Amino acid sequence: MQTRLVPLTDMAVLMTESWVDQTRRPFITAEGAYVPVREGFPSTHMLPSRRRSGRGYQKLGDVVIFHGAYPTLDEVNDVKTLEKPRGIFWISGHEGVTREPHILRIEGSGGEVTHRESGIIYRLDIEQVMFSQGNREEKTRISKMIHPGETVADMFAGIGYFSLGMARAGARVHAMEINPVSFKYLEQNTTLNGLTGKIRADNGDCRNLLSGVYDRIHMGHFEAVTFLDQALRHVHKETILHVHMLGDRSDEIKNILHDSSLDANITVHKVKKAGPRTWHLVADVVIE
Numbered sequence: 001m002q003t004r005l006v007p008l009t010d011m012a013v014l015m016t017e018s019w020v021d022q023t024r025r026p027f028i029t030a031e032g033a034y035v036p037v038r039e040g041f042p043s044t045h046m047l048p049s050r051r052r053s054g055r056g057y058q059k060l061g062d063v064v065i066f067h068g069a070y071p072t073l074d075e076v077n078d079v080k081t082l083e084k085p086r087g088i089f090w091i092s093g094h095e096g097v098t099r100e101p102h103i104l105r106i107e108g109s110g111g112e113v114t115h116r117e118s119g120i121i122y123r124l125d126i127e128q129v130m131f132s133q134g135n136r137e138e139k140t141r142i143s144k145m146i147h148p149g150e151t152v153a154d155m156f157a158g159i160g161y162f163s164l165g166m167a168r169a170g171a172r173v174h175a176m177e178i179n180p181v182s183f184k185y186l187e188q189n190t191t192l193n194g195l196t197g198k199i200r201a202d203n204g205d206c207r208n209l210l211s212g213v214y215d216r217i218h219m220g221h222f223e224a225v226t227f228l229d230q231a232l233r234h235v236h237k238e239t240i241l242h243v244h245m246l247g248d249r250s251d252e253i254k255n256i257l258h259d260s261s262l263d264a265n266i267t268v269h270k271v272k273k274a275g276p277r278t279w280h281l282v283a284d285v286v287i288e
């Protein structure tokens with residue numbers, strides 16, 4: 001992989017540069033960050049591409065997490081050689097309204113990690129809150145849509161997965177999160193990324209916290225459709241809603257818009273595979 005070695009302090013600014021290959025992860029070391037370079041742009045260092053034994057895994061800070069089937073001993077040893085992690089875990093799924101991880105420690109230690117992605121710092125306790133590994137491109141897509149100064153409601157903010165990127169892109173974000181543990185990290189991450197003036201964080205049920213009218217409403221929850229009628233009370237003409245869903249529920253969205261006497265233009269985008277024959281999708285709903 002061709003990279004450029006840059007000081008860690010430059011990361012936040014760099015990640016929007018055209019030469020950065022957003023589809024690959026920077027390799028962080030004490031001497032700096034090896035940032036992946038897109039084809040056709042000059043680089044300073046070549047790094048060996050990660051050898052994968054065919055088994056994917058998630059790296060959060062200095063901890064490795066396996067999803068799906070429990071890993072074999074070879075897969076654990078492979079990851080130990082490659083990543084030298086502080087801890088190795090297995091997540092078999094996420095549960096309930098707050099999507100808490102079903103997590104098992106394979107070896108080493110877990111707890112709080114500091115994870116860097118696209119120039120944003122995320123603090124979280126990997127044993128208590130989720131971190132969706134496949135939303136990276138969707139976060140970039142949404143952040144690139146932001147008009148500086150626009151008002152955004154992030155109804156299921158978590159630890160700031162989308163709120164931080166939207167605020168860094170210039171939005172004024174009202175972030176709502178029901179889980180007090182995720183909310184603690186949402187507040188911490190807002191401060192860590194220097195975004196306290198841009199994010200207002202509220203702990204509670206988003207249906208009770210939505211207030212006024214927003215230019216954009218982000219609904220990052222697989223059951224977002226069931227909250228849509230409440231969100232539609234806080235829109236104006238041209239408000240954009242991003243309604244996440246498992247599989248295409250556009251017909252339900254159209255019915256709810258009709259019941260709210262609203263018209264909208266709907267386009268559906270793929271976010272990531274969420275299982276065999278199941279896609280995590282997002283509907284961009286632009287109020288007309």
Ligand SMILES: C[S@@+](CC[C@H](N)C(=O)[O-])C[C@H]1O[C@@H](n2cnc3c(N)ncnc32)[C@H](O)[C@@H]1O
Nearest residue numbers: 097098099132156158161177178179205206220
């Ligand atoms: C699946 S996570 C998604 C987080 C983030 N939007 C993303 O896409 O990565 C959903 C988050 O919504 C929170 N949540 C669930 N119901 C909620 C509600 N009624 N009001 C506010 N937050 C809620 C959960 O605690 C969890 O942190």
